[in-house]
Every structure is written in C-alpha cells, then in structure tokens.
Amino acid sequence: MFTGMSALETIVEELKALPAGQLAAAADYIHQLKATTDAERRGALDRAFGCLTEAEAMAMEEAIQSNCERIDASQW
Helix, strand or coil, X not given: CCCCCCHHHHHHHHHHXXXXXXXXXXXXXXXXXXXXXXXXXXXXXXXXXXXXXXXHHHHHHHHHHHHCCCCCHHXX
C-alpha cells in the first residue's frame, strides 16, 4: 500500500485518513494495548520478586561484582 515506508509511517498515514470516530476508536485500542503491556510487565516483576533466597541473591551479586565490567564515566 505505502511502499518504502516503515510500519510506523504506514500506520500514521492510515490513521490520518480515518474519520474522527474511527480515530478515537483506534486511539482507545492503542491505549488498551499499552495498558495490557504495562500490566504484563508489572505481573512479571511481581512473579519474580522474592524468587531468590538470600544466599542465591548474595551469590548473584558477588558474581556480578566480580565478573562484570565497570564503566568509568570520567573516561568518556
């Protein structure tokens, strides 16, 4: 339909052609998608919260501190 355009550009062009009522419905749908994504993200965090024992968390923290690089912001 809109050759050579990104998916976002194509969607924007299609939204521009919608009548006001359909545009409002599309906006509601987009907001619903975002709310679902936010809720799923919160749910994943809630499920992960507290899944490590204290010993596991300490071992993970030690592994990160000893094996991960540190960035010196003054070197940028």
